[in-house]
Amino acid sequence: MLPPPATESLSRLAKPSNPFTKSITRWFGLGCIVVFVLWVAGPYVGSIGWVPAEVDYYPPLSQNTNTSQESTQVDNELIWDARKEEVREAFKHAWAGYKNRAMPNDELLAVSGGYSNKYNGWGVTLFDSLDTMWIMGLRKEFDEAVESIKDLHFRPTKPNHYAPFFETTIRYLGGILSAYALSGNEVLFRLADEMGQLLIPAFDGTESGLPAYSVHVETGTVLADAGKTTVLFSEATSCQLEFKYLSKITGKKEYYERVQAAMDVFYRANVPDGLFHENWSFKDGKPTGSHFTIGANADSGYEYMIKQWLQSGDVKAKDQYLKSMNGIINNLIYVTPNRGLMYVGDMDHGSMVHRLEHLSCYLPGVLALGAHVLPRNDPSFPDDVRELHQWAAHGLAYTCAVSYLDQKNGMGADILHMSSSGRLWINELNKWKREGRVGKPPGVTDPPAERDPGKRDYFNNFPNAYLLRPETVESIFVLWRTTGDVQWRERGYAIFKAINEHTRTEYGFSPIHGVDGSITHLDDMPSWFLAETLKYLYLLFDDVHSITSDHWVFNTEAHPLPIFEWTEAEKKAFTIP
Ligand SMILES: *[C@@H]1O[C@H](CO)[C@@H](O)[C@H](O)[C@H]1NC(C)=O
Ligand SMILES: *[C@@H]1O[C@H](CO)[C@@H](O)[C@H](O)[C@H]1NC(C)=O
Numbered sequence: 001m002l003p004p005p006a007t008e009s010l011s012r013l014a015k016p017s018n019p020f021t022k023s024i025t026r027w028f029g030l031g032c033i034v035v036f037v038l039w040v041a042g043p044y045v046g047s048i049g050w051v052p053a054e055v056d057y058y059p060p061l062s063q064n065t066n067t068s069q070e071s072t073q074v075d076n077e078l079i080w081d082a083r084k085e086e087v088r089e090a091f092k093h094a095w096a097g098y099k100n101r102a103m104p105n106d107e108l109l110a111v112s113g114g115y116s117n118k119y120n121g122w123g124v125t126l127f128d129s130l131d132t133m134w135i136m137g138l139r140k141e142f143d144e145a146v147e148s149i150k151d152l153h154f155r156p157t158k159p160n161h162y163a164p165f166f167e168t169t170i171r172y173l174g175g176i177l178s179a180y181a182l183s184g185n186e187v188l189f190r191l192a193d194e195m196g197q198l199l200i201p202a203f204d205g206t207e208s209g210l211p212a213y214s215v216h217v218e219t220g221t222v223l224a225d226a227g228k229t230t231v232l233f234s235e236a237t238s239c240q241l242e243f244k245y246l247s248k249i250t251g252k253k254e255y256y257e258r259v260q261a262a263m264d265v266f267y268r269a270n271v272p273d274g275l276f277h278e279n280w281s282f283k284d285g286k287p288t289g290s291h292f293t294i295g296a297n298a299d300s301g302y303e304y305m306i307k308q309w310l311q312s313g314d315v316k317a318k319d320q321y322l323k324s325m326n327g328i329i330n331n332l333i334y335v336t337p338n339r340g341l342m343y344v345g346d347m348d349h350g351s352m353v354h355r356l357e358h359l360s361c362y363l364p365g366v367l368a369l370g371a372h373v374l375p376r377n378d379p380s381f382p383d384d385v386r387e388l389h390q391w392a393a394h395g396l397a398y399t400c401a402v403s404y405l406d407q408k409n410g411m412g413a414d415i416l417h418m419s420s421s422g423r424l425w426i427n428e429l430n431k432w433k434r435e436g437r438v439g440k441p442p443g444v445t446d447p448p449a450e451r452d453p454g455k456r457d458y459f460n461n462f463p464n465a466y467l468l469r470p471e472t473v474e475s476i477f478v479l480w481r482t483t484g485d486v487q488w489r490e491r492g493y494a495i496f497k498a499i500n501e502h503t504r505t506e507y508g509f510s511p512i513h514g515v516d517g518s519i520t521h522l523d524d525m526p527s528w529f530l531a532e533t534l535k536y537l538y539l540l541f542d543d544v545h546s547i548t549s550d551h552w553v554f555n556t557e558a559h560p561l562p563i564f565e566w567t568e569a570e571k572k573a574f575t576i577p
Contacts, residue, residue, distance in 0.1 A: 077543055083493055084541040088136050090500055090509070091534045094525065095133070095141060097508035098125045104148070110510035111523040119167055119527070120217075121157035123149070127172045128531035130179035130188075131559055135547065136538055142183070150187045154198050154217065162214035162223050165202045166235035170300075170557040171527060173199065173242045178559035180249075189249070196246045196255055203258040208285030210236045210262050230279035230288055236262055237301040238556050240308050240317075245561045247574065248312075256574045263308075266301075267316060273327035274320065275347070276301060293346040294328055295357035300556035302328075303362060306370045310553045311563055316577070321370065322380055328363075329392060334422035335443040336457035339450065341402070342395030342425055342443035343418050343458075354418040356399065356458070358469050362556075364397035365475035372482040373549055392425075395443035397479050400472040401491045405449040406456055407516045410498025413460035414467055453516065460516060467511040468503060468525070470532035470558060477536040481549070492540045499533070532558035 094108075102108040102115035104123040109115060118124075126145050133142040154163075173195045180188035198220075202211040205222030210231050212222035240259050247255035265285040266276065277287035278297045294302055305321035308314040332344050334354065344360050346353040371389040374381045403412035428442040439445075450456045473492055480488035502519055503509045509529055510521040535558050539547060552560040566576050 080489070080541045080543055083496070084538055084543075086500070087496060087534055087538040087541060088138075090496075090504075091132060091136060091530065091538070092138070092141075093504070094508045094530055094534070095129060095138075097506075098129075098525070098530075101507055107527055108508050108525040109523045110505045110508035110525040111521050113507045114523075116524070117157070119171060120154075120161070120163050122152065122154060122172070124171050125525075125527040125530060127175040128527035128557065130175055131182055132530055132535045132538075134179060134182045135535060135560075142179075146179075146183075146185055146187055149191065152191070154191075154194055156217045161217040163198065163217050164214045165199060165211045166213075166232075166238060168195070169199060169239045169242055170555060170559075171531070173246070174555040174557050174559035174561070175531065177242060177245055177249075178555070178561055181245075181560070181562050192246055193250050193252075196243065196250070196252075200254060200258060203262060206231075206282040208265055208280075208282055209258070210265055210280060210282060210285055211239065212282065229282060231282055232297040233266075233276045233278060233280060233301045234296075234298050236280060237266065237304055240304050241311055241553060241555050241561055244308070244312060245564070248564055248566075248570070251570075253574050256576070263317075267320065273331060274324035275327045275331065276324070290349045291346065292332070292348075293357075293360075294332065294344055294363055295346065295360040299359055299362060303366050303556055306366060306373075307553050307555075310369075310373055310549070311561065312566055318374070319380065322385075325367065325370070325389065329388065330426055331424075333392060333396070333425040333443075334418070335395075335425050335428055336419050337421045337423070338419075338455070339447040339457045340442055340445050341399045341418075341447065341457055342392070343399050343416070343422070344396060345418065345422075354420045354422055356403075356416040356418055358400075358412060358414045358467075358471055361396070361400035361471035361475055363475075364393040364395075364400065365471075365478035368393035368397070368475070368478045368482045369549065388429075391429075391441050391444050393475075393479065394483075395425075397472075397475040397488075398444075398446055401476060401488075401495070402447070402449055403458070404472065404495050404498065404515075405491065406451065407460075408451070409502050409512075409515050409517075409519060410494060411466035411502065411512070411515045412472060413515050414465045414469070415461035416458040417461060418458045463513040464515045464517065465511065465513050465522075466499075466503070466515050468499070468509060468529040468533055470528060470536055473533060473536045473540065474558065477540045480540055481545075489540055492537060496537050528557065 097110065097113070098108045101113045103126060105115035106117045106119045106121055106124040107115065108125065126149065130142060130145060133145065173192065176188050176192045176195060179185070180192055198217065199215055201220035202215045202222055203209055205212045213231065213235070214223045216222070240263060243255040243259040247253065269287060271277070271287065275292045276298060277289060278291045278293060279288045280286065281288055302324055305317045305324060308317035309321065328344065331347060333342060334345060334352070335342050343356040344363055345355050367389045371386045371393065374386070400412065403416055404410055425443050432442050453459065473495060476488050476492045479485070480492070499509070503512055505521060508525045511524055511526070512522065513520040547560050551563055553563055554560050570576065
């Protein structure tokens, strides 16, 4: 067994290209805070916690450092600290509601104070919340939660219990692994390996080697799913980061081997333009249908390409990422006619579907991350392509953000129907270049918020739902970390205030209908709200810059996993290229 987290700096990763530009005073202040935190937290984290021996933060690439503004710097830090506290308070409210009314069941019903069991009934909200607690410094809550699962085994909670592979992987396994990496707690190590053993038969139950939809908790037989013959692109691929890290810490080859074999099915398909079909056959591992999307059913497949490279230097994954992003930029990214809002839609049987899903709002964060971490001297990623990715990241993240700021209640709808007279962004951009680059590039112009629904260039889908989803604040967080533009923080704070005001209930937080009108609360509290939405908001306002992209990579449920290098011995044993 290997020691848990790899927190040492890896030279392979690109560092921010700008030199540190904050003043000595600020550095000294932050240094003191780090020393103080190490001193206070030392007994809890030993030598392996999230506060590493070396300083684990750096200022983001900054456009806003201006020493003559130094006098306002301290005030600003106090403001962001206070805002961070507001997020922590919201988390504590949500956690208390879950703990008092729903634990050890899966999720709280935030209106009635009841509970539901949609994800195996082992307490998914607890598993999804552990690392958030650790990051927020809620150590008492963390210790109590781990204590409450120390004797747990993943046994059936209902007759004929099948565990859904994808949700169980990203929420439970991802949550356990991240909490383990942060705390080094051995209970979590045991649970991670048990969960891995429970889920691994999913790969052996199909001819193609793609994971089946679900696994029987006792027997390991699989259900390729009632009547379905296909697996979704996102569900088949969003296990890479989790199982590869699990393989690293347990030394078990099977974890690496099974997920890599599934990944190879997709590489072998060599899809045109790097665009992956929504559905794939379990039997022969070939794509079916003619629907291309980067949203629901495909999303994290694209996200995990650059993240596999970031996690352990997987070059094949990086090459596929660049090819796929190219395909997305050349085919799926559009701008609206009047406000010039950039969006990413779907392609169905060759025709464009002008629709922006909230779920697709992770893409700008992925593009910004890739542009930030890929090395400057990589010939496969020249500067003009990096700039293209940065513009796309900015434009898409802005549309996602303004889709909140436009609404009466300050939250964005789950699906936007975009004006069908949108134009392909890359064409507009090339025209702008040919015509002498006057003004800002198209799609990157930050038009002001618009209260009149008739002038927005899109309509909210009925019923105007905001489901406490994280993707927009996730991208805002990455844009802030990679650009240092404080406007991203301000937009994120406006969004947090709206969520805190309009979705809070007596017991927790609830999804709502009516982002632009009168609000109805839905009786639910998805675990992703604690795992993702509140974590990204907290980190957005966090000046200590914990969980940086040179040590950590977030899984698709916002669980940070350590970046590591395979040793020569592991490469040989697992046949890693
Ligand atoms: C720096 O900030 C000051 C005060 O806000 C402003 O007057 C000045 O123009 C800024 N300098 C630069 C180089 O942006
Ligand atoms: C892909 O599968 C999903 C889920 O089974 C289904 O809803 C969707 O219609 C399928 N898409 C195509 C293009 O076959």
